[in-house]
Amino acid sequence: MEQGRGPRAHRRTPPHRRGVRWYGPLDDTEGFAEEGRGLVAALRGAGADVHATSIPHPRTFDRIPLMTGIEDVEASHRPESVHVYHRYWTARPLPGRGPRIWRSMFETDAVPREWVVAAEDYDQIWVPTGFNVETYANAGIPREKLVTVPCPLPVWSPRLLANLDRPRTPGSGPFAFLSVMRWHLRKGWDVLVRAFAAEFRNDHDVRLVIKARPFDPADPDGPHRELARLFADRGEAVPANISLRTDDMSHADLAALYGRADAFVLPSRGEGWGRPFIEAMLSGLPTIGPRWGGNLEFMNDDNSVLVDGTLAPVQQQAAREWPYFTGHRWWEVSVDALRQAMRRTVETSEWAATPGTTSTTAANRQEVARGLLATYAQEALGKRMLGHLTSSA
Incomplete structure (x- = not known):
């Protein structure tokens, strides 16, 4: 965890009790959105206070440049909350003192260089499999940041x-x-x-x-x-x-x-x-x-x-x-x-x-x-x- 990100009292409070802010494409019929809804439901079921914000889903590569920011995020969010960003494109996290987590996955033997650079802004990178732990680490993302979080089963x-x-x-x-x-x-x-x-x-x-x-x-x-x-x-x-x-x-x-x-x-x-x-x-x-x-x-x-x-x-x-x-x-x-x-x-x-x-x-x-x-x-x-x-x- 980076130094100076929040008062000592906040660090004594379990992160999920401080609130989890989840950002990702949620209002969609594709599997990526279904995965996000399943992960949010699992966190809530485990007792976390999760506030989920749906962001646009680019779907095709030419639309990714339009997704570099998160719009319409409530200005009143608690800055010490945990922030989880569920997206398969790069973007900087919002400013704030809480832990910043990027949920992503990739399908080849490597990871785009820009992803390696973007990973520097996050405290943890959640990937679904050991396969991605290896491909991300081999690409230069610090292994200590990499965490395996499997995909949820289909809600149906x-x-x-x-x-x-x-x-x-x-x-x-x-x-x-x-x-x-x-x-x-x-x-x-x-x-x-x-x-x-x-x-x-x-x-x-x-x-x-x-x-x-x-x-x-x-x-x-x-x-x-x-x-x-x-x-x-x-x-x-x-x-x-x-x-x-x-x-x-x-x-x-x-x-x-x-x-x-x-x-x-x-x-x-x-x-x-x-x-x-x-x-x-x-x-x-x-x-x-x-x-x-x-x-x-x-x-x-x-x-x-x-x-x-x-x-x-x-x-x-x-x-x-x-x-x-x-x-x-x-x-x-x-x-x-x-x-x-x-x-x-x-x-x-x-x-x-x-x-x-x-x-x-x-x-x-x-x-x-x-x-x-x-x-x-x-x-x-x-x-x-x-x-x-x-x-x-």
């Missing part, structure tokens, strides 16, 4: 857990892979459709459903256009057993979509956390993901299908899409390894058309879900954050 987890009891009827229809993502290259949608088409193009008993949120809300047709272009460049049409959905869905509808799937697949090139993997695992789905990144905080060879690949430079197109990635490396999932993982999942799943070689039993699914609930439950997460707040004083 009960709807996902209800899928554990869904009756399975082998052979009743095509085997359905589901992928859920925001549509940009980091999520590996191009690797996914290439691998699926190569392995299952003419297989009417297997299909892929992609639920994607457009990268730019102002261009809702972008995902359909880019998917068609990828195949057109190869002189092909989009396979009939690949479906792309970009419509808005309620939590109930999205949970039902998970419930209708037989397996989940997302060959992401990098995750700070990996919310869709958690959603799939809570739904009891065999889950295929990369053997690299923040998702390894809760995915392993015992509860998931991890796909090998190699660290490779972020391609120019992806860096244009999100310039923070320029000059970094991330995980390129092997198309052949992904094909094999999907084929193996179809052939060994208990929901395959020819049962008998079960790899994922109902008991396994229940055990995985219980483990996630115990580790990332709101109560446990709230206590964890309170401990970090106390150490920030």
Whole structure:
């Protein structure tokens, strides 16, 4: 803690009792905002006095310069409060004597230089996984500032857990892979459709459903256009057993979509956390993901299908899409390894058309879900954050 930040009496008062001021995009349907709401709820549930202020959400990189400040913050805030800034862009904290915390995450093997500079203004940096502790520290952010605070479980987890009891009827229809993502290259949608088409193009008993949120809300047709272009460049049409959905869905509808799937697949090139993997695992789905990144905080060879690949430079197109990635490396999932993982999942799943070689039993699914609930439950997460707040004083 920096010297001179508040009277000695304030330092004797636990930080969370002095008040926590939380700033982040909260009034939004995207996962980043849902994470913020979940963290605020966990802190409040643990007894902290939290005043939350929603700030704009840039969504696309070109809007980040508009987000450098926090507008309409109440002038009457207590300057000795703990200030938590939940954002994936750099900005200076507000003036004040209390501890200053930056909640962020990053998905490549590095951290932008400007983030390292910005970290100097904060007492703690809260990241969701050990993966980011290493990438941030390797970039030059002091390790003693880095604190692991996992992401909260989705507030709609009960709807996902209800899928554990869904009756399975082998052979009743095509085997359905589901992928859920925001549509940009980091999520590996191009690797996914290439691998699926190569392995299952003419297989009417297997299909892929992609639920994607457009990268730019102002261009809702972008995902359909880019998917068609990828195949057109190869002189092909989009396979009939690949479906792309970009419509808005309620939590109930999205949970039902998970419930209708037989397996989940997302060959992401990098995750700070990996919310869709958690959603799939809570739904009891065999889950295929990369053997690299923040998702390894809760995915392993015992509860998931991890796909090998190699660290490779972020391609120019992806860096244009999100310039923070320029000059970094991330995980390129092997198309052949992904094909094999999907084929193996179809052939060994208990929901395959020819049962008998079960790899994922109902008991396994229940055990995985219980483990996630115990580790990332709101109560446990709230206590964890309170401990970090106390150490920030």
